[in-house]
Amino acid sequence: MDSLTQIVLGASVGEAVCGRRLGNKATLWGAIAGTIPDLDVLFNPWLDMVEQLSFHRSLTHSFLFAVLVSPALGWLLHRLYRHTAATFFDWTWLFFLGFTTHALLDSFTTWGTQLFWPFSTYGVAFYNIFVVDPFYTVPFLAFVLAAAFHNRHSQKRRRLNTLGLLISSAYLIFSFVAQAKANKVFEKNLQQQHIMYTSYISKPTPLNTFFWAVTAKTEHGYYTGFYSLFDREEEISFHYEPRQQHLLQAYRGDEKLERLLEITKGYYAVSEAEKGIHISDLRFGQFDGWRKSGGRYVFVYHVWQNDVGKLQFEEINYRPKPDQAYLKAYLNRIFGK
Known part of the structure; x- marks a missing residue:
């Protein structure tokens, strides 16, 4: 998820753990705990x-990181x-929950999170919420x-924070329900149109969980479609x-190329480039893909050989900058117009 969302979640978790003992210090350090995993970009x-693609959401987003680093930071903040x-346990619990809730929330998005790093580099992803919602x-x-x-002793303070956690969690649950509804429609249409697929990924379009x-x-390619709960x-x-x-054959066997293909979880399409090839990550789809005219893929990787092979x-x-006309058309599509 985006940085603001992780700050809010971390702040709320910090308040839930230590708010009565620390007041806004708990909120502040919870927000910091919710930010720390994303510092992997500093590398x-x-x-x-x-x-970069492989390291992102790996070490700092893993359960191992939470287990090892939380007590160290807990001891430091207790001092x-x-x-x-x-107590030392309060501080450790604040950081542990700040780290793990951050990682789990990221796993709901399309990119995925290496929760079990270093034992597995698989990016756990449930595809049920967009990275900014x-x-x-x-x-x-x-x-x-x-x-x-x-005041930190106020019952109203605790109720407000609890309501925030409950409402946000309820929205996440709704996103799974919405995804299940969309999946049912997608599966029915794939069957009716005799599309023999081996697997599929469904994910929400930007900024909502209504339009999927x-x-x-399939054996040789991919079928992409869109559905709104309001259709x-x-x-x-x-x-x-x-x-x-077949365009990959000249490059197969390279360790980094194989890792790149692994990151896409097999959802990639290859096209010729002026020099080398382009690999489109189909998990993230096309900007404007919902329009009849289609659009460009959001993430494309250019691969080529240098002079020494x-x-x-x-x-x-x-990442285009949508204008007012686009936003109006997009909102209309979300609401089935």
Whole structure:
């Protein structure tokens, strides 16, 4: 999830653990605990593109990190605030829950989280919430801020924080229900259109959990379709993307290329580039993919050989700035218009 959301979640967890003993210090340090896992990006200057993709959401997002680092930080903060009522266990619990809730929330998004690193580099992903979702964050933020203005012994402070946790958690549960509804429609349409798929990924489109996209994998390519919970009809028009795996043959066997393909979980399409090839990560789909005209893939990786035959990698990020007309059309599509 985005940084603001993780700060809000961490602050609320800190308040729940130590708010009565520490007041807003618990909120502050909870927010810091919710931010620490994302500091893995500080290593990016020393890593190449594939290493960055592989390292992101690994060590600092793992259960092992939470188990080993939480007691160390707990001891440090217990020493720093030794005149407060918070114990070493309180501080350790604050950091442990701050780290683990951060990692678990990230695992609900499309990218996935290496929760079991270093024993497994698999990115656990449930694809049930977009990385930025105001329906989750804004109400949660409002309750956490409101709680901070009350005395640490106030029952109202605890109720406000608890409500924030409950409402945000209820929204996450709703996202799974919405995903299940969308999956039912996607599966019915795939069957009716005689599309023989081996697996599929369904995920929400940006900023909501009402409008969903699916990418279904077949033997030679992928079918992508869209469905909104507000659609009056349950008929899906699928777009086909060939995998073109044969374009990879000249590059297979390279350790970093294989890791890149592993990161995509097999949801990639290859196309020729002026130099080398482009690998599109289909998990994230196309910007404007819901329109009939389609759009460009959000994450594309350029792969080519240098003069000595070593593979080079470059990430091509397509993050357009939507104008008012686009936002209006997108909102209309979300609500089935």
